[in-house]
Amino acid sequence: MKKLLVAAILLFSTIQLVNAQGARAGIKLGTNLNKISGQSFKDGFDLSYHVGGFLELDLNRKWGIQPEVLWSQTSTKRSNFNTLYSSQVNPFNNNEKIKLDYLSIPILLRYSVAGILTLNVGPQFGILLNQDKTLLQNGESAFKSGDFSMVAGGQLNFKFLRIYGRYNIGLQNINDIDNKDKWTNQQIQLGLGLRF
Numbered sequence: 001m002k003k004l005l006v007a008a009i010l011l012f013s014t015i016q017l018v019n020a021q022g023a024r025a026g027i028k029l030g031t032n033l034n035k036i037s038g039q040s041f042k043d044g045f046d047l048s049y050h051v052g053g054f055l056e057l058d059l060n061r062k063w064g065i066q067p068e069v070l071w072s073q074t075s076t077k078r079s080n081f082n083t084l085y086s087s088q089v090n091p092f093n094n095n096e097k098i099k100l101d102y103l104s105i106p107i108l109l110r111y112s113v114a115g116i117l118t119l120n121v122g123p124q125f126g127i128l129l130n131q132d133k134t135l136l137q138n139g140e141s142a143f144k145s146g147d148f149s150m151v152a153g154g155q156l157n158f159k160f161l162r163i164y165g166r167y168n169i170g171l172q173n174i175n176d177i178d179n180k181d182k183w184t185n186q187q188i189q190l191g192l193g194l195r196f
Contacts, residue, residue: 024056026162030191034074036098036183045188048073048099054193056110064110066120071129074100074185102126106151118155123148124168126185147185148172155193162193 033045052070059065075098108122126147153166170185 023058024195025053026056026193026195027051027053028068028070028162028164028191028193030164030189032072032074032187032189034185034187036074036185045186046075048075050104050189050191052104056195062112064112066106066108066110068104068106068108070104070106072102072104072126072187074102074187101129102147103129108151116157118157119153120155120164120166121152122150124151146172149185149187153189160195162195163191164193165190 029051032048035045050070050072054068057065104126106124108120111119149168149170151168155164166189168187
């Protein structure tokens with residue numbers, strides 16, 4: 001309930017900011033190529049998706065800020081959880097996928113290289129909305145409820161269309177079981193945006 005209230009407040013604040021600043025707003029949809037780094041997970045990227053909205057706030061002709069609110073899914077496969085079970089047999093199928101849904105809030109600095117190309121960089125805050133409850137017995141929480149990462153990428157700007165690509169690297173350990181294995185998110189995002 002608390003997470004839904006935060007999402008509603010963010011949406012309302014975004015609408016107010018668009019009306020007050022005369023900023024450009026839009027929606028976006030794209031794919032995620034993501035993985036969770038750590039010895040407990042398989043190497044390689046898995047496919048998932050993201051959807052959300054964005055604002056473009058120009059500070060001048062070259063610089064601007066681009067806050068976004070995205071629902072973003074991370075999926076990966078287990079490699080080996082034997083390190084988590086020192087005195088018992090691993091009860092999980094290693095090929096079973098893990099899916100995590102995040103409310104991601106990137107706050108990006110925009111720099112216009114040319115009329116069509118914009119570079120983006122900045123922090124991203126993630127709130128875990130749900131997690132794979134079969135990961136541990138009795139539905140114990142394996143992943144921390146939040147994530148912090150850095151984002152860098154580029155965007156092609158057409159009149160109403162945005163084509164973007166970016167790389168997100170997690171800076172926070174999301175392992176909520178113990179400190180034996182550090183888990184961090186990595187994600188490549190590709191997508192399209194439609195400006196209103």
